Amino acid sequence: MLEIKNLCKSFGPNIILNDLSLILNRGEIIYIHGRNGCGKSTLLKIICDILKPDQGDIIFDKDIYIGALIENPGFIENESLSFNLKFLGSFRKKYDENKVIELCKQFDLDYYNKAKMKAYSVGMRQKVGIIQAIMENQDLIIFDEPTRGLDDESIETFENMVNQLPKEGKSVIIASHDELENIHYHHKYLMKKGKLIKDEEISH
Amino acid sequence: MEIYKNYLRLISKRYILLFIIIYLSIIFIIDSNSSMHFIDVILTNNYVSLVLNTYFYIFIYHIINILNDMRYYTITRLHYKHCKNSIYTFIFLLTFLFLVTFYTMMILKFGFAYEMHMKNMIFNLHLYINEYVVFVLYTFIYFIEAFVLLQQFDKKKSIKYIGVVFTINLIIRYVVFL
Numbered sequence: 001m002l003e004i005k006n007l008c009k010s011f012g013p014n015i016i017l018n019d020l021s022l023i024l025n026r027g028e029i030i031y032i033h034g035r036n037g038c039g040k041s042t043l044l045k046i047i048c049d050i051l052k053p054d055q056g057d058i059i060f061d062k063d064i065y066i067g068a069l070i071e072n073p074g075f076i077e078n079e080s081l082s083f084n085l086k087f088l089g090s091f092r093k094k095y096d097e098n099k100v101i102e103l104c105k106q107f108d109l110d111y112y113n114k115a116k117m118k119a120y121s122v123g124m125r126q127k128v129g130i131i132q133a134i135m136e137n138q139d140l141i142i143f144d145e146p147t148r149g150l151d152d153e154s155i156e157t158f159e160n161m162v163n164q165l166p167k168e169g170k171s172v173i174i175a176s177h178d179e180l181e182n183i184h185y186h187h188k189y190l191m192k193k194g195k196l197i198k199d200e201e202i203s204h
Numbered sequence: 205m206e207i208y209k210n211y212l213r214l215i216s217k218r219y220i221l222l223f224i225i226i227y228l229s230i231i232f233i234i235d236s237n238s239s240m241h242f243i244d245v246i247l248t249n250n251y252v253s254l255v256l257n258t259y260f261y262i263f264i265y266h267i268i269n270i271l272n273d274m275r276y277y278t279i280t281r282l283h284y285k286h287c288k289n290s291i292y293t294f295i296f297l298l299t300f301l302f303l304v305t306f307y308t309m310m311i312l313k314f315g316f317a318y319e320m321h322m323k324n325m326i327f328n329l330h331l332y333i334n335e336y337v338v339f340v341l342y343t344f345i346y347f348i349e350a351f352v353l354l355q356q357f358d359k360k361k362s363i364k365y366i367g368v369v370f371t372i373n374l375i376i377r378y379v380v381f382l
Contacts, residue, residue, distance in 0.1 A: 049284045050276055068280045074273030078216060088274075090210050091281040132277060 001026045001064060001140060001171050002047070007056035008194075009042055016042045017053070018194030024140075024173065026061075027166040029183060032175040034191035040175040043191070044070055044144050047173070060140075065092070067138030069146055073129030077118040081128055082111055085135065094136035103131045106157055122149035130158060134165070141165060143174045159183050207282070211294045214270050219263050226259055227306070231313050242310035243339050253342070254377070260302060261349050261369045264295060268353055269361055292354055299350045303343055345376055 002024040009017040016039040024030060032040050045051040047058060048068045075084045081104070089095025104111040107127040117125070126149045133141055143162075147155050159182040165172050166186075174180065188199035230252050234245055246253060271278070271291050279287045349369045356365045 045276075048276070048280045050279050052284075066280050068276065070276050074276070076214065076270055076274065083213075087210065087213060088277055088281065091207065091278065093206070 001028075001061050003057075003059040004047070005057045005059070007043070007046065007058070008054045009039070009046065009051070010054055015194055017046075017056075020056070020195055022189075022196055024171050026139075026171055027169055028186040029162065029166060029172040029174070031179070031183070031185045031188045032173065032191055032196065033177065033179070033188070038191045039194055040191055041071065041144050044068070044142050044173065044175055047140075047142060064139045065094075065136065066140045066142065067133035067136065068142040068144075069126075069129040069133045070142065070144045072148075073125050073132075075117040075125065075128065078116050080114050080116060081109060081120075084117055084128065085132060088132050089136060092136060096135070096137075100131065100135050103135060106161065107131065107154060108157075123151060123154065126150055127154060130161075134161070137168075139170055141170060141172045143172070143176070145176050146174060147176065147178050147180065155180070156182070207290045208294050208297060211271070211290075214267055215298075219266070222259065223263075223305075226255060227309055230256070231309075242307065242314040243335060245310060245314050247335065247338055247342065254373075256306065257346070257349075257373055260299075260346060261353060261366065261373075264298070264350055264353050265366050265369075267298070268295065268356060272357060272359075272361065275358055288357060291357055295350050295354055296347065299346050303346055341376075345373070348372065 002022070004020060004022040007017050007020040008015075020043065022030075032043070034040055042051060046053050048066055048070065050070070076087065079087075082100075085100055086095060086097075089100070101111045107130070109124065109127055109131075117128075120128070126146070130143070130146060133143065146158060150158065155178075159180055162172055162174070162180075162183050166184075174183070174185075189196040190199055191197075234252065268291075275287070281287075282290065349372065352369050352372065353365050356362060
């Protein structure tokens, strides 16, 4: 689904990614961990086309649609949850309202609540960010620190939801400090000195 | 066009209402003098231009900020280049729409005064052309301001962009219109 070859990225004198390579197959979940500033978010941003690499190639399978939650989710603050999700869903015309309502229920959010997004807590915003990343049946889903601000119950919901995604042929990349032990990762990587080092390999 | 329709949903009723209030204030404040046509009115009423222009760049700044806040989501959906191009196109279309709406409203209120202009053209061709050049420049300023504000796309929110626009506005008004 995704192949990264010899990726390099620097910000001024700081080398963030150094000849990094990665292969992600369809239906796999991978976990990336590492110290603050090691380049996890930079890698994810490059995959999402938010940042350009200095060198290297990123090769996707044909017609891959990416869903991503990266850093703090930004929304249209003076509009409701449903307005925000409909707005994002209308770019690709893949908005399935019933599916979104179901996802909102799972995460204990009220789809019909007219409250403005600026009234939402950090955890609630994070949930909306998670929902927008998966609501359009995206093929490759990228989560950067997905459990930021989530309570234990929501973390469990998130873990169960992620475990279901490979069964639908979707691939997931999670970069986080929390290991989220209930997720069935296929590969775990440590990011160090701009490279990904495989922790272990788990066969399912 | 679907993308632009989608972006249009970002324009809140509050901004449309404010535009209507500003416009209504303008037509009630300015005397409808039969010897003036809409370009005269726009160019000679400096405070009208200033209020409207200030409203315009604050409005555009606000829209760009919303799009900027959501950029990670929109870039992921549209890809960087397409997302950036669509936002630039949308803001320029919005500027065009804003000016067309304003000029149409001014024409409806003050008219073209075509006969008066034919007279002006015969007796004072130089002034007549000069007025239109200033009018084109006046229109162009809006697009320059929109372009400056667009530079904050994919950058951190900063008041400096609005500061630059404010300065450009002041300089041009002082040099050209006053």
